[in-house]
Amino acid sequence: MKSETFNNSKGIIQGLKYIANSLGRLSYSCEIDPETLFERLSIIADGAKWLIAIDRLANCQIVFTDELTLELVEKIFDSNNVEDVVSHYYFDDDKINDLICRCETAQQIRPYNTLFREISEAYEQNHYQLACIGLFALMDGVLADVSNMDVTNFTNRIKKIMDKASAQKKLGDMERKEVAVYFAIKRFEKSKELSMFYGGKFSENESDRLKRDWLLHGRTHRDYEKIDFLKVMLWLDAIIFLSNKGTERGIQP
Secondary structure, rough: OOHHHHHHHHHHHHHHHHHHHHHHHHHHHHOOOHHHHHHHOOOOOOOHHHHHHHHHHHHHHOOOOOOOHHHHHHHHOOOHHHHHHHHHHHHOOOOHHHHHHHHOOHHHHHHHHHHHHHHHHHHOOOOOHHHHHHHHHHHHHHHHHOOOOHHHHHHHHHHHHHHHHHOOOOOOOOHHHHHHHHHHHHHHHHHOOOOOOOOOOOOOOOOOOHHHHHHHHHOOOOOHHHHHHHHHHHHHHHHHHHHHHHOOOOOOO
């Protein structure tokens, strides 16, 4: 029995190492200073306001992976409740279904099709806590699968975008998305409070923030809402996006 328990524990520990390694590669492999990025991009028309909107989203644990239009930026910039703005965007016009479909059809999700369907069913039945538990478990698997991905291309893309911004050239939608994902990840890297993957000690009071460890270890006592489901789904979408960028050949001009 002890041997079996030890072997199971080794598997869990190895899995956690994969997760830590993957998150580390997502965060630390892109060594571009966010302040430098902000300085370069802020000279573009509405660039500073756009980056401030991304920062406000990150402060709510949101990695925005859709097109961050100027209209939406203005709403985020002017709002006292960023989560409400994002909720209206995704849930009022059913964009949440587009996000779910995008993730479901991704190559990285194929090995987990059954789990993803069950997560979607839990969400449709308003079982948001169960859906979040499933998403975090799914994300662990995807992160382990892509733990050896090469993010050099993504780093080079960000550098090229910075050069383009320095020349005051307009950025395309995909370039804006790449910067938005990068900027948010760097914010999470610098703040344990914002990170979903740093839960703190169970002996301390539970945070109001969304925390993976408290959910997966059954220690959470807070209520979960559809905005929590959305936050984790967006994180999954960001990981898929980065994984795809890491496997692309060459850098687009």
